[in-house]
Amino acid sequence: MLDWLVAHVVPIVFYTAAVLVVAGAIGVIWFRNPIHAALSLLATFLAVAGLFVLQHAEFIAAVQIVVYAGGVMVLFLFVMMLVNVRTLPREYQYVRSLLPAAVVTGGFLAAVVAAGLFARSYLAAADPAALTAVEGQTMGNTEAVGWVLYRDFLLPFEVVSLVLLVAMLGAIVMGRKDRREEDAGEEAR
Amino acid sequence: MTSHDLLAILPELALVLGGGVLVLAEVFAPSLRRAFGPLAALIALGAMLLRWTVLVDGTAFAEALRLDELGRFVDTYVLVAVVLAALVAVPYLRRTKHEFGEFYGLLLWAAAGAMVMAKTDHFLVVFVGLELLSIGLYVLNAFHRTSGISLEAGWKYLVVGAFAAAILLFGIALTYGATGTFSLAEVAARIANGEGLSGSLLLAGLALILAGFAFKLAVVPFHAWAPDVYQGSPTPVTAFLSVVPKGAVLVVLMRVSAAFVPAALTPRWLPLLAAVAVASMVLGNLVAIAQRDLKRMLAYSGIAHMGYALVGLVAFGRDGLAGILVYFAAYTLMNIAAFAVVAAFSESEDEPHLLTDLAGQGWKRPVLSLALSIAMFSLAGIPPTVGFTAKFLVFRAAVNEGWVWLAVVGVLASLVSVFYYVRVVFYLYMKPLPKREPAYSEPWSIRLVAAGCAAAVVALGVLPAWLLELAEAAAATLVR
Numbered sequence: 001m002l003d004w005l006v007a008h009v010v011p012i013v014f015y016t017a018a019v020l021v022v023a024g025a026i027g028v029i030w031f032r033n034p035i036h037a038a039l040s041l042l043a044t045f046l047a048v049a050g051l052f053v054l055q056h057a058e059f060i061a062a063v064q065i066v067v068y069a070g071g072v073m074v075l076f077l078f079v080m081m082l083v084n085v086r087t088l089p090r091e092y093q094y095v096r097s098l099l100p101a102a103v104v105t106g107g108f109l110a111a112v113v114a115a116g117l118f119a120r121s122y123l124a125a126a127d128p129a130a131l132t133a134v135e136g137q138t139m140g141n142t143e144a145v146g147w148v149l150y151r152d153f154l155l156p157f158e159v160v161s162l163v164l165l166v167a168m169l170g171a172i173v174m175g176r177k178d179r180r181e182e183d184a185g186e187e188a189r
Numbered sequence: 190m191t192s193h194d195l196l197a198i199l200p201e202l203a204l205v206l207g208g209g210v211l212v213l214a215e216v217f218a219p220s221l222r223r224a225f226g227p228l229a230a231l232i233a234l235g236a237m238l239l240r241w242t243v244l245v246d247g248t249a250f251a252e253a254l255r256l257d258e259l260g261r262f263v264d265t266y267v268l269v270a271v272v273l274a275a276l277v278a279v280p281y282l283r284r285t286k287h288e289f290g291e292f293y294g295l296l297l298w299a300a301a302g303a304m305v306m307a308k309t310d311h312f313l314v315v316f317v318g319l320e321l322l323s324i325g326l327y328v329l330n331a332f333h334r335t336s337g338i339s340l341e342a343g344w345k346y347l348v349v350g351a352f353a354a355a356i357l358l359f360g361i362a363l364t365y366g367a368t369g370t371f372s373l374a375e376v377a378a379r380i381a382n383g384e385g386l387s388g389s390l391l392l393a394g395l396a397l398i399l400a401g402f403a404f405k406l407a408v409v410p411f412h413a414w415a416p417d418v419y420q421g422s423p424t425p426v427t428a429f430l431s432v433v434p435k436g437a438v439l440v441v442l443m444r445v446s447a448a449f450v451p452a453a454l455t456p457r458w459l460p461l462l463a464a465v466a467v468a469s470m471v472l473g474n475l476v477a478i479a480q481r482d483l484k485r486m487l488a489y490s491g492i493a494h495m496g497y498a499l500v501g502l503v504a505f506g507r508d509g510l511a512g513i514l515v516y517f518a519a520y521t522l523m524n525i526a527a528f529a530v531v532a533a534f535s536e537s538e539d540e541p542h543l544l545t546d547l548a549g550q551g552w553k554r555p556v557l558s559l560a561l562s563i564a565m566f567s568l569a570g571i572p573p574t575v576g577f578t579a580k581f582l583v584f585r586a587a588v589n590e591g592w593v594w595l596a597v598v599g600v601l602a603s604l605v606s607v608f609y610y611v612r613v614v615f616y617l618y619m620k621p622l623p624k625r626e627p628a629y630s631e632p633w634s635i636r637l638v639a640a641g642c643a644a645a646v647v648a649l650g651v652l653p654a655w656l657l658e659l660a661e662a663a664a665a666t667l668v669r
Contacts, residue, residue: 151251152251153251153253153313154194154250154251154253155250155251155253155254155305155309155311155314156253156311156313156314156316156317159302159305159314159317159318159321160317162205162298162301162302162321163302163317163320163321163324165298166295166298166299166321166324166325166328167324169212169291169294169295169328170295170324170325170327170328172291173289173291173295173328173332174328174331174334
């Protein structure tokens with residue numbers, strides 16, 4: 001039994017994580033309580049991190065946990081608790097019957113997955129060693145990502161940080177209180 | 190990162206840090222608010238000085254940046270547009286009570302994105318540079334937050350821009366899949382080695398890249414956003430928007446063409462470009478006739494002008510590329526001159542900037558009217574203005590490369606355009622003043638920009654040799 005488990009640890013972890021990803025995603029749209037939906041999303045995030053580990057992408061797995069399961073999820077929960085939404089109101093559905101939509105999207109997804117599996121049988125599998133090798137030297141995955149990011153892709157990396165700054169400042173500019181509104185408020189006081 | 194890398198991006202660093210200082214000054218020294226616009230112009234001038242004094246050649250940042258004459262030419266043109274837009278913005282923002290440091294910060298940062306695009310031959314850097322430019326512009330378009338049409342412009346540009354970015358990224362991904370590299374230099378080297386690059390994956394990738402850029406260039410059939418965005422944006426932003434992203438995108442298209450076109454793609458790539466050029470020239474000029482709003486008319490005129498510039502790209506070769514570069518310079522000067530005059534209209538910004546409001550202003554406001562007339566003659570391509578020189582160069586290159594029919598269509602289209610450009614001059618000088626005169630404000634900085642641009646348009650039209658030499662040296666970096 002133990003030998004069987006050891007031999008099949010990769011498929012077992014994969015299918016467990018895969019089921020968790022889908023179940024978490026279904027939970028997000030299933031739960032009426034937004035907090036429950038958010039926690040369900042957390043399960044998806046963590047299971048996706050597990051899938052990354054299986055692909056030998058340890059760095060991405062860690063980023064997935066720190067950024068998504070950590071930062072993004074805390075932000076979601078903060079916002080939901082601040083606005084204090086208990087349950088989502090039942091909204092009028094514009095689409096009377098969801099069945100055709102479900103069949104079309106589901107069929108499309110199945111076709112894409114089938115095409116991917118078909119192509120997979122023709123293509124060579126990705127080499128996991130490529131994830132840890134830089135110029136012939138083998139190192140940890142995180143170290144390899146660091147090498148590529150801060151040497152080969154330094155300029156795009158720096159520009160992206162500037163893009164984030166501009167986006168943040170833009171949001172502040174758009175969300176700022178108008179000076180005239182403030183003046184009017186002071187006069188009224 | 191080495192000191193070489195840092196020296197290579199010194200002007201961009203100056204813009205980014207300068208923009209940061211202006212944003213912080215908004216918080217810590219709001220009493221300096223009146224000086225922000227001139228300060229932003231000074232920062233851009235300083236960056237231009239750095240670009241032409243600290244001459245670094247070769248590549249930087251692991252071959253992500255290519256420092257050559259072409260990059261320097263486009264940088265200069267971007268920075269000139271920043272200086273002019275910042276000067277036009279000073280009185281405009283004061284009048285509309287939106288005088289904030291963030292405006293100039295975003296302007297400088299967006300310009301840095303355009304400058305990065307102009308110098309790279311790495312697709313990933315092209316994409317992040319374009320995003321830096323676009324995100325800055327989304328906010329600048331909607332900067333006039335109390336105006337409904339400004340918010341509409343920002344929203345439309347955001348949606349269309351996000352769509353275009355996704356298409357561009359898809360194209361980049363497919364091209365990467367087909368070639369295995371992001372670097373245009375490597376593609377060119379492989380083609381030089383006789384490695385034939387073709388296949389439907391590459392064709393689809395290049396077509397999507399062209400479509401993504403066509404959105405930014407506002408050429409037919411991806412032009413529909415232009416009139417609404419031009420009309421709604423704050424006028425100094427429209428001036429910037431109408432020249433800087435287009436120049437940056439065209440230079441990337443020039444580099445892409447130079448790398449890929451020899452790879453047996455010519456029979457497909459060139460007819461595609463030619464079709465887009467013809468559609469833009471014809472539709473832009475015909476629809477512009479029907480416009481009553483000056484900003485919308487200039488939007489359609491911009492669509493047509495990008496069509497003329499694409500004619501140069503179809504002709505390719507050293508003459509065609511030099512023609513495009515001269516076109517950049519000409520288009521910047523004449524367009525910003527026109528928008529500077531439009532910015533002097535001081536009716537409510539939600540009102541249309543009607544052509545009829547210009548009636549009879551010719552003798553009343555001699556400086557602005559003369560500048561607008563010169564800009565209109567130049568846009569129409571009437572000598573002795575630089576607009577004529579630019580069109581002449583582009584069409585000559587097309588004829589020399591055997592695209593005679595394209596040049597004929599271009600000349601016919603620009604004949605049509607003479608009608609609506611000269612109509613503006615007709616309203617200015619030959620119509621009586623209306624009973625209820627629209628409000629104008631004529632501050633010094635707008636007069637300076639309009640008069641300076643108009644003078645440059647005429648000077649470069651009479652003596653184009655200096656500009657042409659620079660453009661030919663820049664074009665020689667791509668084509669021998």
